[in-house]
Amino acid sequence: MSASGGFAPISGEECVLIARLIADTDKLETSLESAAKALASAGIAEGAQAGSRELSGGKSIMQLAVPSGERDAIRALVEEHFAPDAALVSEAKIPPLKMFISDMDSTIIGQECIDELADFAGLKGKVSAITERAMQGELDFETALRERVQLLAGLPESAIKECLETRIEPTPGARTLVQTLKKKGCLTVLVTGGFHHFANPIARQLGFDWVIGNQLAVVDGKLTGELDGPIIDSEVKRSTLEEGRAKFETGTVLAAGDGANDIPMLQAADYGMAYRAKPKARAAASGWIDEGDLSAILHLLDIPADDWVTDQAG
Structure with missing residues (x-):
């Protein structure tokens, strides 16, 4: 050698x-x-x-x-x-990459949206503790999600916009990764156990083709403490990957995530990348990033830097 x-x-x-x-x-x-x-x-x-x-x-x-x-x-x-x-x-x-599917919180963005939103209600400590246990795989995802959302009952919907503008930022390298993969012909999908109130604007900012997330119920301009529609959990993440894969006769799928509810998706992908992940998710993935930003994935896929899209920050 x-x-x-x-x-x-x-x-x-x-x-x-x-x-x-x-x-x-x-x-x-x-x-x-x-x-x-x-x-x-x-x-x-x-x-x-x-x-x-x-x-x-x-x-x-x-x-x-x-x-x-x-x-x-x-x-x-x-x-x-x-x-x-x-x-x-x-x-x-491995055939050319055809699909990129990613978790949002603590992967494509650097924050957990529900934790930041809870801060507006003075409940961040209590909500964050539940989030951490769920991400470690110690709590059932749906139960943990509903418990946290219930704590937000009565919070003005306007707090979401303020939280998004003042607290939420894309992970360094996220836009470069998404835009470069789109340039290479990938379908790009953001699938999150978080909320459409956050995921939709993040997806528009970074250029994702498709967004799937949970919907917070709102009545008279305030959160009700309930969810509107089905829960987006680990099984939905995996099935979304398989649905996207079925669109292509050939090609491979790249997935990225950081928590326990990302594990089935990471395992189902041809490349499962764990980004600064919890131990169980990191162990389940075929690749990992412990240090550095998301553009490291492009290096690991051996995509030449001349092909990267870097016209905007990120």
Whole structure:
């Protein structure tokens, strides 16, 4: 196994799995030798390839291509020897990407909308505690959602607009990711256990094609503490992915999320990316971003920077 200034050519007949990882340049250089030894110990060093290229900010991206082995074993090797900021382990040959589906709260945006909205009602601490337990997978999602929404009864609907304008911001790299994938021919879908009051304007701002979320019930300009319509939960997220996939004869699906209710969606996707995620979601995904912004996904998919859409911030 050898390193080079760029990604080594990959023989599809030999290389079964690819791991791409982003880390400090110095860390990659010092960890490559130990990774090579680990591959040799696992009996898969012969035919393995490695290449790297520098990114900005003292970071580099490395590609490891191996001719055999289980995905979980390669992932464990990457985590043990490189501890990367971001990584993706996938099959060597995958058709072009056709769909991107993402969670919203703490993924496409940096906040949990219901927590920020609760702050207007002086209930953020109580609501945030329920949110955290649900995201960790400790509470049933629907029960946790209804309990939190009930606490917001009587809050003026106008508080939502104020919250959106003053508290909610897209995650760095989100617009670049969405717009670049659209340019590459992807259907882009925002599916959230959060609320249309937030998701619709966020989707318009970033350019999503399709939005699915929960609807807060409003009467006489105030939240009733109830939801209007069906609950958007983990099963709906997964089925939305499958519905989108059925539109294409070929192509792959990329999903992104951070919490327990994203796990079925992450597992159903060809690429499941966990963004600064809770442990259970991170373990279920094929790739993860612990440090850095969402544009890291474009590096991990090996989309050249010249193809990125960066005409606006984000």
